[in-house]
Amino acid sequence: xxxxxxxxxxxxxxxxxxxxxxxxxxxxxxxxxxxxxxxxxxxxxxxxxxxxxxxxxxxxxxxxxxxxxxxxxxxxxxxxxxxxxxxxxxxxxxxxxxxxxxxxxxxxxxxxxxxxxxxxxxxxxxxxxxxxxxxxxxxx
Numbered sequence: 001x002x003x004x005x006x007x008x009x010x011x012x013x014x015x016x017x018x019x020x021x022x023x024x025x026x027x028x029x030x031x032x033x034x035x036x037x038x039x040x041x042x043x044x045x046x047x048x049x050x051x052x053x054x055x056x057x058x059x060x061x062x063x064x065x066x067x068x069x070x071x072x073x074x075x076x077x078x079x080x081x082x083x084x085x086x087x088x089x090x091x092x093x094x095x096x097x098x099x100x101x102x103x104x105x106x107x108x109x110x111x112x113x114x115x116x117x118x119x120x121x122x123x124x125x126x127x128x129x130x131x132x133x134x135x136x137x138x139x140x
Contacts, residue, residue, distance in 0.1 A: 021070030023061035027079025030054035031086050038089025041096040048090035054083025 034050030037043045058080030064070040 019070055020072045021061055021064045021076070023057045023064060024070070024072040024075035024079055027054045027057035027061055028075055028082060029079075030057065031079050031082025034086025035082055035089060038086050038093060041093040044090045044093030044097065047086050047093060051083050051086035051090055054079050054086060058083055 030050045031054035034047045034054055037050060038047035058076050061070065061076030061079065062073065065073040065076060070076075
């Protein structure tokens with residue numbers, strides 16, 4: 001009986017693992033949250049901020065992939081696209097809020113009897129008084 005050596009483990013060959021960049025997933029996360037927040041028109045500022053972050057991180061992530069520093073191009077592109085969609089929802093929110101404020105202002109003016117017009121009439125009557133006083137003082 002001959003003693004044989006225990007089988008040796010195969011040699012491990014270390015290769016460079018695909019490098020993933022954190023910018024693509026962050027851009028995608030900001031874009032998705034920005035879209036969800038952008039569905040509420042009053043939250044347009046938060047949606048716009050998240051959209052801006054998603055677009056910036058998405059573009060930088062794509063550049064890292066092009067330079068060979070990362071390998072997650074689809075995630076970076078998805079982050080950029082969701083950032084643009086969140087930005088569109090932020091603009092939509094601004095339009096809705098401004099439209100609502102304009103119609104509210106018009107409704108309040110109508111309900112109160114046009115206070116802007118009444119204020120200008122008060123100013124005109126004060127000017128008329130000054131003019132009349134000057135005219136009467138000069139003729140007396």
